[in-house]
Amino acid sequence: MADDQDKTNGAQGSPQVNRQKPNPPGYFEGESMTRRHAFTIGAQAIGGLAGAAIVLPAVGFAVAPIFHRGKERWEAVGPTSDFVVETYRQVVFTETEGIGDAGKTTAYVRRGSQEFDEDPKAFIAVSNRCVHLGCPVRFVEAAGNFICPCHGGVYDFQGKRIGGPPVRPLDQFQTRIRGGQVEIGPRFSVTSQLEPVRARDPGEFTGGIWEFLYPPRPSTFPPP
Amino acid sequence: MSKLDKLDKLIPAPLRKPAKPGSNGSQGEAPSDLKSSPPERPGDTARLLDQAKEAPVDALAWIDQRTAASGFLTGMLFRKVPKGTNWFYTLGSATLFAFIVQAVTGVFLAMFYTPSATQAYASIAHINNDVFLGALVHGMHKWGSSVMVILIFLHMGRTFFFGAYKYPRELNWVIGVVLLILTMTMAFTGYLLPFDQRSFWASVVGININGTGPVIGPYLSDFLRAGPELGATTLSRFYAIHMLLLPGAIIALIGAHMYLVVKLGTTAPPWLRADKPKIAAPVSQLDAGVEGNGGTPGNGAGRRA
Numbered sequence: 001m002a003d004d005q006d007k008t009n010g011a012q013g014s015p016q017v018n019r020q021k022p023n024p025p026g027y028f029e030g031e032s033m034t035r036r037h038a039f040t041i042g043a044q045a046i047g048g049l050a051g052a053a054i055v056l057p058a059v060g061f062a063v064a065p066i067f068h069r070g071k072e073r074w075e076a077v078g079p080t081s082d083f084v085v086e087t088y089r090q091v092v093f094t095e096t097e098g099i100g101d102a103g104k105t106t107a108y109v110r111r112g113s114q115e116f117d118e119d120p121k122a123f124i125a126v127s128n129r130c131v132h133l134g135c136p137v138r139f140v141e142a143a144g145n146f147i148c149p150c151h152g153g154v155y156d157f158q159g160k161r162i163g164g165p166p167v168r169p170l171d172q173f174q175t176r177i178r179g180g181q182v183e184i185g186p187r188f189s190v191t192s193q194l195e196p197v198r199a200r201d202p203g204e205f206t207g208g209i210w211e212f213l214y215p216p217r218p219s220t221f222p223p224p
Numbered sequence: 225m226s227k228l229d230k231l232d233k234l235i236p237a238p239l240r241k242p243a244k245p246g247s248n249g250s251q252g253e254a255p256s257d258l259k260s261s262p263p264e265r266p267g268d269t270a271r272l273l274d275q276a277k278e279a280p281v282d283a284l285a286w287i288d289q290r291t292a293a294s295g296f297l298t299g300m301l302f303r304k305v306p307k308g309t310n311w312f313y314t315l316g317s318a319t320l321f322a323f324i325v326q327a328v329t330g331v332f333l334a335m336f337y338t339p340s341a342t343q344a345y346a347s348i349a350h351i352n353n354d355v356f357l358g359a360l361v362h363g364m365h366k367w368g369s370s371v372m373v374i375l376i377f378l379h380m381g382r383t384f385f386f387g388a389y390k391y392p393r394e395l396n397w398v399i400g401v402v403l404l405i406l407t408m409t410m411a412f413t414g415y416l417l418p419f420d421q422r423s424f425w426a427s428v429v430g431i432n433i434n435g436t437g438p439v440i441g442p443y444l445s446d447f448l449r450a451g452p453e454l455g456a457t458t459l460s461r462f463y464a465i466h467m468l469l470l471p472g473a474i475i476a477l478i479g480a481h482m483y484l485v486v487k488l489g490t491t492a493p494p495w496l497r498a499d500k501p502k503i504a505a506p507v508s509q510l511d512a513g514v515e516g517n518g519g520t521p522g523n524g525a526g527r528r529a
Contacts (some may be wrong), residue, residue, distance in 0.1 A: 065450040065457065066443055096455040100342035102424060103455060133429040150429075199452065201435035201445050215437040219452040 002031045067218045073097070076181040077109065083123060083182065086109045088139045091125075093184055105129070106144075107184060108139050108175050116158055123182050127171040131189075134202040137170070146170060158194065168206045169194060174224050186221035196223035234467040239284075239297055249473075299486075306492035313384070313490060320478065322372035327471065329365040337417070339463035341456040344419035369411055376407055389490045396484040399477055406474050413466040419459060427462075428454055 019042075027034060057145035061211055075093035088108035098102035106128040110119035125145070130137045145162070146155040154163035159170035169192065174185035189200040191207030198216035205214060238276040288294045305313075336355055338347040351358040380400065383389055389397035404492065431454065435445035450457035 044433065063447060066446045068451070070451065095511050096451075099456045099459075102341055102419070103453075133235050134432045135429070137426065158398045201430045201442060203436035203443065214442055215439065219446055 074183045074185045076183050085113045123175040125173040125175050131202045132166040187222040308493045308496040312382045319375040319379050325368045329361050339460050341459050348418045399481050412471050413462040416462045
């Protein structure tokens, strides 16, 4: 009763229409929701659409580089006669363009060796990026090993891990010969048996179940 | 007039500590006979001087009338703190101060810094070698970041060892942990910006550590680098996160953090025991957990060790 009086807002003597009371309150015949409820949902839906129109492109913009693969890049690093079977020769080339010296990386290149069942006509280019956390390793001639200065990773002549924290052999680069020059191409990673797989970041295992735990990224090139 | 009263006059009226009820301040009685001793009328100079004196208070009053800020400010500035509050309680404010130093010096560094892979190192060298006091501002930002990380951990330790994270302050602990993570992200993204050998290789290693997380790790490191290799977009990405994204988030969360501190109050140190009830309560009531009438409510004083 008090509620009814409140709704008249103090006005007196309005003609009483004998309207049927809604049951449940607020709902009228044939309605599944109140008018107010419907408008609330509508306004929130429009607000959500407007929000999505702003947020989705922004997030896509930030996330898109994950799915973008750059152009394949080949760079000549010297005539074939520069490289021998017995030892590595250090070459420096640009891996990432547009950032000057910071985009350069180092590889150790030699000819394929029959001792390791490799094609004698092929060239092996081993990356100097340690597969523990990405520090630059160097090839130590006297030991015949690659040694990392940061945390003591050691790799043998072929780049297989023989000591320290690294999780797989050193990465390699694709190579080809054009006009008597050795050219270096995209990076790829290898399993512990030196089978090529797509390039992985340092610290990620390769081969077997690890291929699922560290899935290949769309931004890398297929292995040779 | 006592020293304290003089000090009180300096504080604008809206911010003055409210008088205790019952004490009517210094308002004396009205003169008994206005006809025989009329109040002296002030001269023009004196009146102008009075008006000038009142001007700042009037300005504050004008603002206060439109914002009702004085109620909030007196509530915040004269809030109760528990007994035993000591220097350890300043670690949070110290962290806030370190953040303000980072924000101010960062703004001035941004005036000279170029977030480009080919020019970043040269612009930092320019700040350090050529700009007036540039090395000092850069140094404050560089060492201040370590100071802030150290202070935030000390503040966290204080909160933990004083048990200040317990009910009802759990949410403030959670906000604090998020602030800690944001501060560490701030330190990580800021480290790359000078783009020298140390910062380059440290970021390479840091991103690769992110990449070792199973399943999403490889994508996370691609996201951080904006590609398969650390490049020009990595630097601008870190710069944007360091300069625009994180400061906004940190400022917003510091606001929430401090609101809850003021709202909930601080805890007494754990070695402080509750006041003995002034009115002796029967032992049986104490055993039943019924407090005596004189016990200080709240501030951790209601509980006995």
